Amino acid sequence: MSKILVIAEHAEGKLNASVSKTLAAAAKIGGEVDVLVLAADGAAVAAQAAQLAGVTKVLVVNNAANTQALAALLAPQIVEVAKSGYTHLLFPGTTFGKDLAPRVAAKLDVQQVSDIMAVHGASSFDRPTYAGNAITTVEAPAGIVVATVRLASFTAVAQGGSAAVETLSISATLPGHTRFVKLEAQKSERPDLQSAARVVSGGRAMGSSDNFKIIYELADKIGAGVGASRAAVDSGYVPNDMQVGQTGKIIAPELYFAIGISGAIQHLAGIKDARTIVAINKDAEAPIFEVADFGLVADLFTAVPELSSKL
Amino acid sequence: MKALVSVKRVVDYNVRIQVKSDGSGVVTDGVKHSMNPFDEIAMEEAVRLREKGKITEIVAVSIGSEKSEETLRTALAFGADRAILIKEAGEVQPLTAAKALAAVFKKEGAQLFIAGKQAIDDDANQTGQMVASLLDIAQATFASRVDVDGGKAVVTREVDAGLETLEVDLPAVITADLRLNEPRYLKLPDIMKAKKKPLDTTTLGDLGVTAAAGIKTTKTSPPPSRSKGIVVKTVDELVAALKAKGLL
Numbered sequence A: 001m002s003k004i005l006v007i008a009e010h011a012e013g014k015l016n017a018s019v020s021k022t023l024a025a026a027a028k029i030g031g032e033v034d035v036l037v038l039a040a041d042g043a044a045v046a047a048q049a050a051q052l053a054g055v056t057k058v059l060v061v062n063n064a065a066n067t068q069a070l071a072a073l074l075a076p077q078i079v080e081v082a083k084s085g086y087t088h089l090l091f092p093g094t095t096f097g098k099d100l101a102p103r104v105a106a107k108l109d110v111q112q113v114s115d116i117m118a119v120h121g122a123s124s125f126d127r128p129t130y131a132g133n134a135i136t137t138v139e140a141p142a143g144i145v146v147a148t149v150r151l152a153s154f155t156a157v158a159q160g161g162s163a164a165v166e167t168l169s170i171s172a173t174l175p176g177h178t179r180f181v182k183l184e185a186q187k188s189e190r191p192d193l194q195s196a197a198r199v200v201s202g203g204r205a206m207g208s209s210d211n212f213k214i215i216y217e218l219a220d221k222i223g224a225g226v227g228a229s230r231a232a233v234d235s236g237y238v239p240n241d242m243q244v245g246q247t248g249k250i251i252a253p254e255l256y257f258a259i260g261i262s263g264a265i266q267h268l269a270g271i272k273d274a275r276t277i278v279a280i281n282k283d284a285e286a287p288i289f290e291v292a293d294f295g296l297v298a299d300l301f302t303a304v305p306e307l308s309s310k311l
Numbered sequence B: 001m002k003a004l005v006s007v008k009r010v011v012d013y014n015v016r017i018q019v020k021s022d023g024s025g026v027v028t029d030g031v032k033h034s035m036n037p038f039d040e041i042a043m044e045e046a047v048r049l050r051e052k053g054k055i056t057e058i059v060a061v062s063i064g065s066e067k068s069e070e071t072l073r074t075a076l077a078f079g080a081d082r083a084i085l086i087k088e089a090g091e092v093q094p095l096t097a098a099k100a101l102a103a104v105f106k107k108e109g110a111q112l113f114i115a116g117k118q119a120i121d122d123d124a125n126q127t128g129q130m131v132a133s134l135l136d137i138a139q140a141t142f143a144s145r146v147d148v149d150g151g152k153a154v155v156t157r158e159v160d161a162g163l164e165t166l167e168v169d170l171p172a173v174i175t176a177d178l179r180l181n182e183p184r185y186l187k188l189p190d191i192m193k194a195k196k197k198p199l200d201t202t203t204l205g206d207l208g209v210t211a212a213a214g215i216k217t218t219k220t221s222p223p224p225s226r227s228k229g230i231v232v233k234t235v236d237e238l239v240a241a242l243k244a245k246g247l248l
């Protein structure tokens, strides 16, 4: 039977929403599912993890060195815990997991399966390649399976668990070559891009960060999160954490608005799982219309304010 | 101080990917290939660090068939001083690539390893982190700004929450994200000069590396296709259509 360890992502005493989706992938594999919390003081985070459905045990390692999630420091601790009979190590497919999982896999001398989007068996998964244009079914080699989970492919597990919490002490020596300096986080009152049911994104056509306010207005009207194309981020209209696409965030909202976005394959890679796509673009030939469920050929500077006013 | 930059030959990012109808993979024959876009950014960053006097030598490395020589010539045109081709005809997965790159890094006594954050064919996003892990050195992934000074690098990283800054001691691995820089446009004289720069060939065996057990791909399929929807003429029609579907 599988024995799965899910590595918890958290910040400021809060468990990240990515964990409950990673647990959904673990549930598909089946077996015992433990959650590992590496923190300066992990009690609060562990309590949140213990309430998630399907968790057998929450393991906590408290160490001041874990105040910030630095891959080089977390990896040796995970490797030590992994050795107690785990068959799978699952990481959320966020920048946290993508940074950390390969560092662990290399130490365990196994290839890693990145971005699993479907589970066929204990070692058989689907994963996207070529910006999601080719889905491969893969078989992990014998030995421990180290994988990251593509969040947009899984629905979060429910609350209602009551797992036991156990504190571990770790003997691994941690390197001193990496130091945290600062995090410039974007504080936003709007729904989180990766879990929002509705998302409104603006592209290069917005022309300035000032003009982006019509996107925010529309988003606020319908309670949506706000995203952007790479071109909009590169042009400095919005911060990097709003980028949607192959190399930005991969999202699966119920409703997605692509406004002044042409629909390059790298952008589409981020919205393939959106339930309904609405495109507003003045170019009727824009590739975004090939995938949009509803298209409106119009100048966004008149269409978007009009749309907001009618909602 | 020497820097190593890994450059991978991949299907060009503008190519529309075709999955073979028998599910055995994607069509790569007769398809335009080029340097992985993230590796161009890694190369550009190395060249800028040399222009600023922070590093003195750049060695470009690629693992692949002899066709990867082209990619290495591109790296030399960017400004790499030397290139090394690790010749391997078959598929090279990240752990094996990382073992080979780590071996070259050690052999060269380099201090900085710059890779792309991900190869746009396998989309693995693993190799740089694995090199750092195998060498037990620092890593700063998804970099959007790099400052090297003395034995340290200060790196700003693009993370889900925003921008994170780390300070790492060298030797270290840095992986390049899209906004680190804009790669220069290669000029003909640079391309000509690149032809005369040294390009050595070696093998995994020569480096003492055995390929790690691989992940087996049993089937490749196209993604579920989205069909073209309807085009509405006015904002009113759009609102009505979304309401009719219960979406608003």
Ligand SMILES: Cc1cc2nc3c(=O)[nH]c(=O)nc-3n(C[C@H](O)[C@H](O)[C@H](O)COP(=O)(O)OP(=O)(O)OC[C@H]3O[C@@H](n4cnc5c(N)ncnc54)[C@H](O)[C@@H]3O)c2cc1C
Pocket: A202, A203, A204, A205, A228, A229, A230, A231, A232, A243, A244, A245, A246, A247, A248, A249, A259, A260, A261, A262, A263, A264, A265, A266, A267, A270, A280, A281, A282, A283, A286, A298, A299, A300, A301, B013, B037, B038, B120, B178
């Ligand atoms: C390796 C790699 C990774 C990448 N990763 C990503 C990624 O993660 N995410 C991403 O988004 N991109 C990514 N890209 C970039 C991608 O290829 C495109 O360049 C980018 O998505 C284009 O952004 P855009 O649609 O906003 O801009 P454009 O392509 O310039 O499109 C602007 C659109 O706005 C329309 N328009 C202009 N004015 C108006 C108006 N007044 N009203 C209505 N419509 C108007 C135009 O008709 C056009 O269709 C990546 C590229 C590479 C090479």
Ligand SMILES: Nc1ncnc2c1ncn2[C@@H]1O[C@H](COP(=O)(O)O)[C@@H](O)[C@H]1O
Pocket: B006, B007, B008, B009, B036, B038, B039, B061, B062, B063, B064, B092, B094, B097, B114, B115, B116, B117, B118, B119, B120, B122, B123, B124, B125, B126, B127, B128
């Ligand atoms: N075969 C290879 N040859 C050269 N560099 C590689 C190779 N495979 C991976 N890399 C490097 O590792 C980075 C990440 O690749 P990946 O982990 O496959 O997404 C790439 O951007 C390259 O810099």
